[in-house]
Amino acid sequence: xxxxxxxxxxxxxxxxxxxxxxxxxxxxxxxxxxxxxxxxxxxxxxxxxxxxxxxxxxxxxxxxxxxxxxxxxxxxxxxxxxxxxxxxxxxxxxxxxxxxxxxxxxxxxxxxxxxxxxxxxxxxxxxxxxxxxxxxxxxxxxxxxxxxxxxxxxxxxxxxxxxxxxxxxxxxxxxxxxxxxxxxxxxxxxxxxxxxxxxxxxxxxxxxxxxxxxxxxxxxxxxxxxxxxxxxxxxxxxxxxxxxxxxxxxxxxxxxxxxxxxxxxxxxxxxxxxxxxxxxxxxxxxxxxxxxxxxx
Numbered sequence: 001x002x003x004x005x006x007x008x009x010x011x012x013x014x015x016x017x018x019x020x021x022x023x024x025x026x027x028x029x030x031x032x033x034x035x036x037x038x039x040x041x042x043x044x045x046x047x048x049x050x051x052x053x054x055x056x057x058x059x060x061x062x063x064x065x066x067x068x069x070x071x072x073x074x075x076x077x078x079x080x081x082x083x084x085x086x087x088x089x090x091x092x093x094x095x096x097x098x099x100x101x102x103x104x105x106x107x108x109x110x111x112x113x114x115x116x117x118x119x120x121x122x123x124x125x126x127x128x129x130x131x132x133x134x135x136x137x138x139x140x141x142x143x144x145x146x147x148x149x150x151x152x153x154x155x156x157x158x159x160x161x162x163x164x165x166x167x168x169x170x171x172x173x174x175x176x177x178x179x180x181x182x183x184x185x186x187x188x189x190x191x192x193x194x195x196x197x198x199x200x201x202x203x204x205x206x207x208x209x210x211x212x213x214x215x216x217x218x219x220x221x222x223x224x225x226x227x228x229x230x231x232x233x234x235x236x237x238x239x240x241x242x243x244x245x246x247x248x249x250x251x252x253x254x255x256x257x258x259x260x261x262x263x264x265x266x267x268x269x270x271x272x273x274x275x276x277x278x279x280x281x282x283x284x285x286x287x288x289x290x291x292x293x294x295x296x
């Protein structure tokens with residue numbers, strides 16, 4: 001099939017492009033810059049120039065595709081609400097381009113949206129109203145479902161890791177370097193689900209190929225990794241003390257990242273594994289984090 005992939009030059013998107021090409025699909029990758037276009041072309045995909053800031057620039061590529069996988073998101077947290085609302089517009093534009101057909105759209109959401117204190121399954125929904133602006137993506141998907149557009153949702157965990165990661169774990173490493181300590185909050189037993197990006201890419205491909213309308217999938221390999229274990233690897237690798245912080249101290253230490261450092265969400269992928277016949281095979285978060293490329 002001919003698959004249009006947004007975020008095709010990004011951390012997750014490049015793995016998705018590689019997975020699709022290896023499975024024999026033709027891929028058209030979104031690129032907003034010359035540098036991104038080179039990454040997409042070098043991977044073996046066709047290039048579509050456009051920008052998620054201009055949702056209308058995506059319509060042609062989506063309308064000409066057999067399916068669309070949307071992995072792009074602007075992770076500038078200083079504009080988190082605005083970026084989340086823009087993602088709502090992008091998902092609506094992509095879905096509208098597929099309206100009237102059975103062609104599928106797979107969008108990206110986050111496990112971190114789900115309620116804490118319980119093992120979240122694929123049927124677990126974000127609270128409404130949600131404290132996180134990122135819920136806009138799932139709200140947009142549900143609006144498309146109501147219009148009988150074939151959309152499914154892949155939720156990624158807080159740590160989607162691997163070489164080239166520039167997400168939450170590298171942020172923790174940077175903070176530890178700057179502060180001279182690797183910290184956790186309280187007893188550090190709050191947990192993050194995790195998955196290697198190559199394993200996650202398989203979920204996107206399988207979700208697209210199955211094309212089950214209204215399906216939710218969890219690209220989760222580990223249900224919950226204690227935050228303290230993450231902090232301990234970072235401390236050992238950087239040769240800095242590993243310390244516990246109280247809530248007030250954590251706010252000063254982590255600043256804007258304090259919310260994520262205290263996140264305590266566990267999630268199951270049992271239904272995803274059964275429905276897609278998917279089995280994660282790549283290293284877990286702690287083993288992957290303990291590699292030189294995270295600290296280069």
